[in-house]
Amino acid sequence: MTAARGFPAFPRRRAGARFATTWWGGAWLQALEDTSLDQTLLQQGRAYAKSGQLGPITVSPGRLAAVAEHEHDAVVRVEQLSDAAWDRFLDQVAAKAGHIAALLDRDMPHDLVRAAEAAGVPLLPGVGDLEPECSCPDWACRHTAALCYQASWLLDADPFVLLLLRGRGERELIEALRLRDAPPAPRPARAGAPAREAFARGVPPLPEPPPLDVAYTPLGLEPAPGVDVAALELLAASAASRARDLLTRGHLPVLTEHQDLVRLSAAFGLDLGLDAEAAAWRHGGAAGLEALETAWTPARQDLARARAMLETALETALETVGEGEPPAEVETARNRWTIGDLQLRYGRDGRWYPFERRGDAWWPAGPPERDPAALLG
Numbered sequence: 001m002t003a004a005r006g007f008p009a010f011p012r013r014r015a016g017a018r019f020a021t022t023w024w025g026g027a028w029l030q031a032l033e034d035t036s037l038d039q040t041l042l043q044q045g046r047a048y049a050k051s052g053q054l055g056p057i058t059v060s061p062g063r064l065a066a067v068a069e070h071e072h073d074a075v076v077r078v079e080q081l082s083d084a085a086w087d088r089f090l091d092q093v094a095a096k097a098g099h100i101a102a103l104l105d106r107d108m109p110h111d112l113v114r115a116a117e118a119a120g121v122p123l124l125p126g127v128g129d130l131e132p133e134c135s136c137p138d139w140a141c142r143h144t145a146a147l148c149y150q151a152s153w154l155l156d157a158d159p160f161v162l163l164l165l166r167g168r169g170e171r172e173l174i175e176a177l178r179l180r181d182a183p184p185a186p187r188p189a190r191a192g193a194p195a196r197e198a199f200a201r202g203v204p205p206l207p208e209p210p211p212l213d214v215a216y217t218p219l220g221l222e223p224a225p226g227v228d229v230a231a232l233e234l235l236a237a238s239a240a241s242r243a244r245d246l247l248t249r250g251h252l253p254v255l256t257e258h259q260d261l262v263r264l265s266a267a268f269g270l271d272l273g274l275d276a277e278a279a280a281w282r283h284g285g286a287a288g289l290e291a292l293e294t295a296w297t298p299a300r301q302d303l304a305r306a307r308a309m310l311e312t313a314l315e316t317a318l319e320t321v322g323e324g325e326p327p328a329e330v331e332t333a334r335n336r337w338t339i340g341d342l343q344l345r346y347g348r349d350g351r352w353y354p355f356e357r358r359g360d361a362w363w364p365a366g367p368p369e370r371d372p373a374a375l376l377g
């Protein structure tokens with residue numbers, strides 16, 4: 001599966017700040033500006049992009065997303081390339097040694113894009129290829145326009161963001177290229193070789209990360225005064241497990257301090273008064289914690305889809321309960337559906353997070369499911 005990439009929110013920028021300083025960033029904005037002929041809206045989008053109000057951006061295959069004020073979800077969809085198109089694209093990249101090197105240096109060669117286009121692989125979007133969608137009431141809104149403008153900054157810094165939007169992450173592309181043609185006999189790389197030379201000589205596969213449960217023997221030294229050995233051991237174990245995650249997945253999610261505390265509580269059973277949070281984390285990680293702590297309003301079409309799924313699930317549940325049972329009363333509030341002592345919360349990842357009533361509070365009741373029927377049994 002291709003991993004999404006998260007980018008921190010852009011801080012406020014001065015009014016004169018420019019968008020798109022690279023040619024491909026410029027082409028991206030051209031697609032936006034050619035599609036939306038509403039100059040006022042584009043102007044509002046530019047101003048909003050520089051205002052520091054748009055939240056962190058998530059880039060995933062076919063999708064750019066950020067949260068705007070009042071928790072409005074701004075999403076821009078881009079069509080993904082087919083597997084066959086990716087094959088043709090990789091052919092074009094492999095056809096010229098400099099292409100991989102340029103990409104690794106965060107440059108997008110003109111002739112690569114032209115060659116790909118000639119091979120029927122449109123990397124850069126054209127008119128109408130950026131599909132905005134926002135949960136705010138405006139039909140065409142400044143939030144999605146701002147998101148497109150900010151995306152041009154991301155693209156400027158890293159053309160792999162464009163490739164990820166089109167469906168493939170950097171790691172899988174590099175791996176596919178590496179498998180495609182093994183380079184001739186590698187020579188030893190000298191220290192400080194540029195990425196292009198090192199890559200041209202071939203990158204050996206990385207060894208498997210070590211297993212997590214390697215026993216270690218403490219040295220039996222007296223701890224220095226003021227050192228909390230238990231805390232230090234916990235942090236070392238946590239660092240080791242994060243390092244292992246990084247090696248196996250190639251990236252680590254960026255956590256806030258609060259999320260990290262919850263993660264540690266969940267992993268090591270710390271007594272920090274975060275029991276519900278830790279339970280949510282164990283069931284669903286950061287998304288589970290978000291389901292516990294934040295209510296949000298899904299976009300109209302997502303809401304309709306979620307409602308339809310839940311109604312089907314309830315009908316199925318009713319059939320298995322049998323005659324004589326009254327139909328369940330469902331209360332809805334934003335992304336939360338309450339059925340008696342069960343509450344299902346629809347996550348931003350399209351999964352359903354179950355909660356159960358405990359006194360006045362809702363408690364995480366289990367891992368999330370794609371199909372709410374699995375939670376109504």
Ligand SMILES: [Zn+2]
Pocket residue numbers: 068072074134135136137138141142143144
């Ligand atoms: Zn909006």
